[in-house]
Amino acid sequence: MTVLTDPAVQVSGAREIAPDLLVIPNNRVDLVPNIGVVGGTDAVLVVDTGLGTVNAEQVLAFATEVAKGRRLYLTTTHFHPEHAFGAQVFTGEATYLVNRDQAADLAAKGPGYLAMFRGLGEVIARRLDGVRLPAPDVVYDGEYVLDLGGRLVRLRPTGRGHTRGDQVVEVPDAGVLFTGDLAETGQFAIFPWFPPHDTDVSGVGWLTVLDRLAAAGHRVVVPGHGEVGGRAVLTDVRAYLRELRDETWRRRDSAMGVDEITAEVRSLLVERHPEWAGREWIEPGVACLCTEHDA
Template identity: 65%
Template sequence: THFHPEHAYGAQVFAGAATYLVNRAQAEDLTVKGAGYLEMFRGLGEPVARQLAGVELPRPDVVYGQAHRLDLGGRVVHLQATGRAHSRGDQVVTVPDVGVMFTGDLVEARQFAIFPWFPPHDIDVSGTRWLAVVRRLAAEAPRVVVPGHGEVGGPRLLADVRDYLQLLWDETRMRRAGAASEQTHVEEIEALMVQRHPDWSGREWIAKGVACLCAEHTG
């Protein structure tokens, strides 16, 4: 679904036996940022570094533009590039005959949206575009949603992310007009979001989301 290590790396084990199929922006992400992310994830500690031992950056066999229809033999799968959101090269994979949608990190279950906002190294994530993408996907109303992290669920998962991103955007925009510091804004928004979703993990991503949206609002 996108180039991040826990989603794409390790695909080299299928070399020669399968086709690694990605969209154009995803291929560019791999080329431009693949090695840097491998290095960064290896720095996250020994357990992660061990998981990444022997990883070679996967090289796409087939690169498509906007959409690709893949016939697996008796089952057709659609790949669709969503445009920049959680990363530059996000795509969703749908299985129309059973109403299943694989979202990658555009959707997580019981976890705050992951904003890989690491200025100046990586500022590709866009909260406003992400919100637009999730609105569109929610309107497709898939029966089953397979998130990037967490348990498989239904269309409620899409609605949850849509509502969270909308609220994050509204709260950030509203506070930008006030006199308080950005740090104060972040703390207030974090408190609000945790209160609303006390059982969600990944609280560290709230502040990154606010920082990303602040930059988009100013820029």
């Protein structure tokens, strides 16, 4: 896959979704995540960086302006390049916190993903010029509660889903949840199924995670990519993953081959969701779920 659109973060589009809580939207641009800036009386937390140093510099400048002297923190929802491969820019300016499994993903898989993304085309390679893999300042086990001053933020690892090291970011007083790529809107779920290099995505685990998140009753859900919404962001992705699992497993039970299953399921899902982007993620999703069916 070659990416032709420049994945530029547009901080000018930031909007407040709750008091002292802003989202820099991805505007439906490939490889641009939704980025959060969450404030308390004493500190400000940035959620995700954008792809590469230039994007991250803009995010840092924006967050510094919002903070007006308050301390800065950074966290990332998972290790993928558009979410975390700008973190080096925050060194010395913010405290970077991640969960233990995400730190392991960064160390073990980061170099391979950096090389893979540089191969997506010249525009992406330029964005990744000078990128060094981030080194977290704080690596935590279990849940981490960050006190921003009058506002607590919960950094909560979810277990294996989109990646091994996914974490969500909850702002309880505002009822806001940042999901990373556990949820998107307007596109097929992203399955980073790249055997033999990375097979940690789990459709079965992902469904379990979404069941738990959907039951929590968050008022506002900020997906990794796509429009901010309510609880339906989670339930819609869950419904799609169930659909993908059921259509795949039904055919696997009949002893069809993976190639035939993939062709049939892709055709069916595109027919059912013709307006969705990211059709290239159906095939790896089928392959992942075939493996999980057979396990």
